[in-house]
Amino acid sequence: MASECGSWQPAQPRVPCSLSQAAWFVGLFRKVAAASALFICFSFCFTPPDVGAQIPEVTVAIGSDTDTFNPQEQTSSLFINLCELIYDSLLFENAEGKLEPRLATKVDVSNDGFVYTLHLRKGVKFSDGTLFDAHAMRLTIDRALDPKMRVPQRHLINMIKELKVVDDSTLVINLSHPFAPFMQILSTFVLFPISPAAIEEHGEEVRQKPVGAGPYVLKEWVKGDRIVLVRNERYYGQKASVEKLTFKIVPESASREAMLKAGEIDVCYRPSPANVAALKSDPNITVDMPLDTRTISIGLNCQKGATKNKLVRQAFNYAVDKKAIVSQVLFDTAVPMDGPCSPALFGYHKMPNQYDYNPEKAKELLKKAGFDFSQTIHLRAPQGRYLFEKQVSEAVQAYLRAIGVEVELKTYEWPTYVSRLLKPLDETKLELFLLGWVPVIRDADAALYGPFHSSMNPPKGLASAFYSVPAFDEAIEAARMELNPQNRLVFFKKASEIVWEDCPWIWLYVKSFALAYRSHLKGMVVTGTEKFFPTYVTKK
Numbered sequence: 001m002a003s004e005c006g007s008w009q010p011a012q013p014r015v016p017c018s019l020s021q022a023a024w025f026v027g028l029f030r031k032v033a034a035a036s037a038l039f040i041c042f043s044f045c046f047t048p049p050d051v052g053a054q055i056p057e058v059t060v061a062i063g064s065d066t067d068t069f070n071p072q073e074q075t076s077s078l079f080i081n082l083c084e085l086i087y088d089s090l091l092f093e094n095a096e097g098k099l100e101p102r103l104a105t106k107v108d109v110s111n112d113g114f115v116y117t118l119h120l121r122k123g124v125k126f127s128d129g130t131l132f133d134a135h136a137m138r139l140t141i142d143r144a145l146d147p148k149m150r151v152p153q154r155h156l157i158n159m160i161k162e163l164k165v166v167d168d169s170t171l172v173i174n175l176s177h178p179f180a181p182f183m184q185i186l187s188t189f190v191l192f193p194i195s196p197a198a199i200e201e202h203g204e205e206v207r208q209k210p211v212g213a214g215p216y217v218l219k220e221w222v223k224g225d226r227i228v229l230v231r232n233e234r235y236y237g238q239k240a241s242v243e244k245l246t247f248k249i250v251p252e253s254a255s256r257e258a259m260l261k262a263g264e265i266d267v268c269y270r271p272s273p274a275n276v277a278a279l280k281s282d283p284n285i286t287v288d289m290p291l292d293t294r295t296i297s298i299g300l301n302c303q304k305g306a307t308k309n310k311l312v313r314q315a316f317n318y319a320v321d322k323k324a325i326v327s328q329v330l331f332d333t334a335v336p337m338d339g340p341c342s343p344a345l346f347g348y349h350k351m352p353n354q355y356d357y358n359p360e361k362a363k364e365l366l367k368k369a370g371f372d373f374s375q376t377i378h379l380r381a382p383q384g385r386y387l388f389e390k391q392v393s394e395a396v397q398a399y400l401r402a403i404g405v406e407v408e409l410k411t412y413e414w415p416t417y418v419s420r421l422l423k424p425l426d427e428t429k430l431e432l433f434l435l436g437w438v439p440v441i442r443d444a445d446a447a448l449y450g451p452f453h454s455s456m457n458p459p460k461g462l463a464s465a466f467y468s469v470p471a472f473d474e475a476i477e478a479a480r481m482e483l484n485p486q487n488r489l490v491f492f493k494k495a496s497e498i499v500w501e502d503c504p505w506i507w508l509y510v511k512s513f514a515l516a517y518r519s520h521l522k523g524m525v526v527t528g529t530e531k532f533f534p535t536y537v538t539k540k
Contacts, residue, residue, distance in 0.1 A: 054241055054242075054243055055241055055242045055243065055537065055538070055539055056243050056244065057242070057243065057244040057245075057246060058242045058244075058245055058246070058266045058267065058521070058534050058537065059246045059247075059248060059264075059265045059266050059267070060245065060246070060247045060248070060265065060266065060267040060268075060269060060534070061247075061248045061249075061250040061255075061256040061259055061260070061265045061267070061268050061269060062078060062247050062248070062249060062250070062256075062269045063249070063250065063251050063253065063256070063269065063270060063384055063385075064076075064078070064249065064251065064384045064385060064414055065223055065224055065227075065249050066078075066079040066082075067207075067415050068207035068208070069082070069083060069086065069206075069207055069208065069209075069210035069218065069221075070194075070204075070206060070207035070210070071083040071084075071087055071189040071190070071192035071194070071210075071212075072140075072143065072144045072149065072150075072151045072189070072190055072192075073150050073151065073152070073207060074152075074153075074189055075152050075153075075418055075462065076385075076414070077294070077438045077440075077529070077530035077531065078269065078530070080189045080440070080531070081530070081531045081532065082227070082229070082247070083189055083192055083210070083212075084189065084192065084214065084531070085214050085215060085216040085229060085245070085533070085535065086210050086212045086214045086216055086217065086218060086229065087189075087192035087193060087194065087210070087212030087213065087214050088102055088103055088192065088193075088212060088213045088214035088215070089102050089103065089186075089187050089188070089189075089191070089192055090102060090103050090104040090118065090137075090186045090187065090191055091104055091107075091183070091184075091186045091187040092187055093184065093187045093441070093442075093527070093529070094525070094527070095290075095525055095526065095527045095528075097442050099183065099184070099187060101121075102121075102187075103120060103121050103124060103132065103137075103193065103213065104118050104119065104120055104121070104186065105119050105120070105121050106118075106119035107119070107183065107186065109183070112178065113175070113178030113179070113180075113483050114174060114175050114177075114178060115172060115173070115174055115175070116172070116173040116175070116182065116183075116186075117166075117170065117171075117172050117173075118134075118137070118170070118171045118172075118173065118186075119169060119170055120132070120133065120134055120137060120169045120170070120171065121169075121236060122168075122169050123236065124213055124236040125213070125234050125236070126193075126195035126197070126198070126211055126212060126213045126234075127195075127211055127212060127213065127214075127217045127232045127234055127235075128195050128197055128198060128211045129234065130195045130196060130197040130198070130211075132193060132213050133168040133169065134165045134166070134167065134168055134169060134170055134171040135165055135168070135196070136193055136195070136196050137171050137193050138163050138165055138171060139194075139196050139199065140191065140192070140193045140194050141157070141160065141163055141173075141191065142163070143194075143199075144157060144190050144191070145157065145158075145160060151190065152422070152461060152462055153190055153440070153450060153461070153462075154190070154460075154461070155449055155450055155453070155455070155456055155461055156185050156188055156190050156440070156446070156450075157185060157190050157191065159175045159176050159177055159179045159182070159480075160173055160174075160175060160176075161174045161175055161176040162174040177480075177481050178481050178482075178483055179480050179481065180443075180445075180479075180480065180481070180482060180483050180485075180488060181441055181443040181445055181446070181480075184441035184442070184443060185441065187441070188440045188441065189440065192212065193212065193213060194206055194210070194211065194212065195211035195212065195213075197211070198210075198211035208221075213232075213235075213236070214232060214235070215231065215232055215235045215237070215239070215240045215535050216229035216230065216231060216232055216240065216245060216535075217229065217230055217231075217232045219244075224249055225248070225249055226246060226247060226248050226249060227246075227247040227249075228244065228245070228246050228247070229244070229245040229246075229247075230243065230244050230245075231243050231244070238536070240535045240536065241535070241536050241537060241538060242534055242535065242536075242537060245534065248265065251384045253268075253270065253271055253272040253275075253387060254272060254275075256268045256269070256270075256271065257271050257272065257275055257279065257516070260279075260285060260516055260517070260518070261282065261284075261285070263518070266517055266518050266521060267515065267516070267517040267518075267521075267524075267532075267534065268515070268516040268517065269515060269532075270387050270513075270514055270515070271287070271514055271516045272387060272388070273329075273330045273331040273333040273334075273387060273388060273514070274331050276289065276331065276333055276514055276516075277331070279516050283519065284518060284519050285516055285517070285518065285519055286516070286517055286518075286519045286521075286524075287514060287515070287516045288514070288515050288517075288524065288526040288532075289333070289512045289513065289514045289515075290512065290513055290526060290527065290528040291335075291342070291343065291344050291510065291512055291513075291528055292342060292344065292438070292510060292511040292512055292513040292528055292529075292530060293342045293344050293345060293438055293439045293442060293446075293447070293528055293529050293530070294342070294436050294437065294438035294439075294510070294511045294513070294530060295337055295340075295341065295342055295436065295437055295447070295507075295508070295509070295510050295511070296334075296386060296392070296434070296435075296436045296508045296509055296510075296511060297337070297434075297435060297436075297437070297505035297506055297507055297508050298316075298320075298379070298393075298396055298432050298433065298434055298435075298505060298506035298508065299430070299432065299433045299434075299435050299464055299465045299504065299505055300313045300316065300431075300432060300465055300503065300504055300505060300506065301428070301430055301431050301432075301464075301465060301466055302465050302466050302467045302468070302502075302504050303425055303466040303468070304425070304428070304431070304466070305377075305431050306371060306372070306375065306377060306431070307431060307432070309369045309371075310502055310503065311365045311366070311368055311369035312365070312366060312369050312371055313502070313503035313504070313506075314355070314365055314503050315361075315362040315363075315365035315366045315369065315371075315403075316362070316400065316405075316432075316503075316506050317355035317362075317503050317506050317507060318355050318356075318357070318358045318359070318361045318362040318365065319357075319359055319362035319399050319400055319402070319403045319405075320357070320395075320396055320399045320400070320506055320508070321357035321399060322336040322337065322355075322357070322507070322508055322509060323336050323357065324357070324395075325392060325395050325396075325508065325509065326509050329388055329391050329392055329395055330387075330388060330392075330509065333511070333512050333514065334509040334510060334511050334512060335509060335510050336507075336508070336509050336510075337507040337508060337509055337510055338350045338351060338354060339351050339496055339500065340447070340448060340452075340496050340499050340500050340505075340507065341439070341444050341447035341448060341496070342439070342447065342510045343510065344442060344510075344528050345439060345442050345443060345444045345446075345447055346442060346443050346444060346485075347443060347444025347445070347447075347448075347479065347488065347489060347492035347496075348444060348492075349489075349492060349493045349496045349497075351496065351497065351500045353500070353501075355503075355507060359399075359402060359403050362403050363403050363404070366403065366404075366405075371405075373404050373405065373406075375406070376406045376407070376408050377400065377405055377406065377407045377408070377431055377432060378407075378408050378410070378429070378430075378431045378432065379393060379396065379397055379407050379408065379409045379410075379431070379432040379433070379434075380409075380410055380411070380412065380417070380420070380430060380431075380432070380433045380434070381393040381409065381410075381411045381412075381417075381433070381434040382411065382412060382413070382414050382417040382434065383411040383412065383413055383414075384413065384414060385414045385417070385436075386434070386436050389411075389434055390411060392434065392508070393409055393411070393434050394409065396432075396434075396506065396508075397409050407432070420433075421433070421435070421458065421462060421464045422458045422459050422462070422464075423458055423459070424457075424458050424459050425457065425458070425466055428458065428464070428466075430464060432506075433464065435464070436511070437450070437451050438529065438530055439529070440529060441529075442528075442529070444479070444492045444496075445476070445479060445480055448476050448492070448495055448496070448499065449476050449480070450462060450463065451463050451465070451467075451504075451505075452465070452467045452472060452476070452499050452504060453472075453473055453476055453477075454467070454468035454469070454470075454473055455473075465504035465505065467499070467502065467504035469498060469499075469502060471498055472495055472498045472499055472502075475491050475492075475494040475495035475498060476491070476492075476495045478491040479491035479492050479495060513526070513527075513528060513530045515532050519540075520539050520540045521534070521537045521538075521539060521540075522537060522538045522539070522540055523536055523537045523538050524537050
C-alpha cells in the first residue's frame with residue numbers, strides 16, 4: 001500500500017488552512033506479511049475557494065418527510081444527508097471516496113488495529129454555543145451503543161468495546177476486534193455528535209430539536225410541507241455560501257420536475273427515470289447521476305412461509321426478468337444486479353451463476369419444492385420512498401403470477417413500513433417486501449453484514465429476511481477483522497457466493513442516484529452514496 005502525501009484540492013472544502021499550514025495526518029499502522037508496521041500518511045493542505053456572492057436561498061423539492069432528526073435513528077439516506085448538514089462528521093467522505101478532516105483532525109491507529117486515537121478539532125462549538133470536545137463525543141457514542149436507544153444501524157459501531165477521554169481534544173476508542181473499514185465508519189451518521197446541553201434540556205426530544213456542529217441549523221419544520229435550514233454562524237469552518245436551504249416536500253416526482261422546469265425550485269431530488277433524458281436535454285438543467293451504492297431487491301422471509309424453502313426463493317429469482325424491469329420500467333437508469341452488492345463497492349464480486357429470466361426453470365424448481373399453488377403470497381412495498389417502487393412491485397407481481405403464483409400487493413407509507421420491517425420473527429407478517437439497501441461506506445461489509453448477518457435480524461437490525469447461515473456469518477466476520485485488502489477480497493467472495501446461492505432476496509438492480517438542478521448553480525457535490533451538498537454552490 002503506497003503512501004499518499006501532498007497538496008490536494010478538496011471536492012467540498014469547508015475547513016480553512018491556518019497561516020502556517022493546514023495538514024491532516026491520519027497515521028494508520030497495520031500488520032503486513034513481513035510483520036513490520038506500515039505508516040500511511042494523508043496530508044491535505046488547501047485554501048478554501050472564493051465562493052463569491054452569498055446566495056439568499058436554494059430550494060430543494062424532496063419526496064417525503066422524516067419523523068426524526070436524531071442522526072443515530074436514521075434509516076433514510078436523504079435524512080442522513082440533512083443530518084450531516086446540521087451535525088457534521090468526524091471525517092467526510094467526498095465524491096471520489098476519499099476521506100477529509102472535519103471534527104477530527106488526526107486519527108492514529110495501533111499496530112494491531114484495536115485502538116483508534118481521535119484528535120478532535122479545538123475551539124469548535126455546537127450551534128447552541130456548547131463546546132464540542134472529547135466528553136461530548138463520548139456521550140454521543142455511549143448513546144449510540146446503548147441498547148435502550150433505537151439505533152437501526154448499530155452494527156456499524158458494535159465492535160467498539162471501550163472509550164477513554166485522555167483530555168478535552170483526545171478520545172481513545174478501543175475495539176473488541178480489528179475492523180478494516182472503521183476509518184470510513186468515522187465519517188458516518190451513527191457518530192454525528194449531538195450537543196450535550198441539548199440532550200440534557202430536551203432528552204429524547206432532540207429528535208425534534210436537533211443541535212449539531214454542522215454548517216446549518218434547523219429553523220423550521222412543518223410536517224408534510226417543508227424543512228428549513230439556515231446557515232450556522234457559529235460554524236467552525238468556512239461559512240456556507242447559501243444562507244437558507246428550503247426543502248419542500250413534494251411526493252410526486254412529476255410535480256418536482258415541473259417545478260424545476262418552471263424555476264420554482266432550484267433542485268429536484270430523484271427525478272423520474274422516465275424523464276431523465278428530457279431533463280438532460282434542457283440547457284437550463286443539469287442532471288448528475290453517479291452509479292449508486294444502493295441496491296433494490298425483494299426481501300424473502302427465510303424462516304417463515306413458502307419462502308422458507310431455498311428452491312422457492314431461487315424459483316422467484318428466475319421468474320423475474322430484471323433486465324426488462326431496468327429497461328422498460330426504469331428507462332435504463334439502473335443496472336441488473338449480478339452480485340449481492342453494487343459494483344461501486346470494494347469487495348464486489350460478479351457471480352458466475354446468474355438468475356437470468358427463465359420462467360420454465362422457475363416452474364421446475366417450484367414443482368421440486370412441492371410449492372402449494374393454492375396459497376396467496378403477500379408482497380409489501382413502501383410508497384413515496386423509492387422511485388417507481390409501485391411499478392417495480394407490480395412488475396414482480398405480474399412475473400410471479402405468470403408462473404402460477406398468486407400475489408397480493410399492498411403499499412404503506414415509509415414510517416409504517418419501517419415499523420413492519422423491524423418486527424421480530426414471532427411478530428412479523430412479512431413474506432415478500434421491496435427494500436433498498438444503501439451502504440453508507442464504499443465497502444462490501446456495509447452491503448452484506450447489515451441485511452444478512454444473523455445478529456442483525458429484527459428487532460436488533462434491518463435484516464428483515466431473517467437470513468441465518470453460520471457459514472455466511474463466519475465469512476463476513478472474517479472480512480471485517482482481516483486488515484489485508486487482498487485477503488478481505490477472498491472472504492467477501494466466499495460470503496457473496498453463499499448468500500447469492502441462498503437467495504434471501506430477489507436480486508433486482510443497482511440504482512443510479514439522480515439529482516437535477518438549475519444549471520446556473522455551480523459547485524454542487526453529488527456522491528454515489530446518495531448525498532448532495534449545496535453548501536458551497538455559486539450562481540453563474
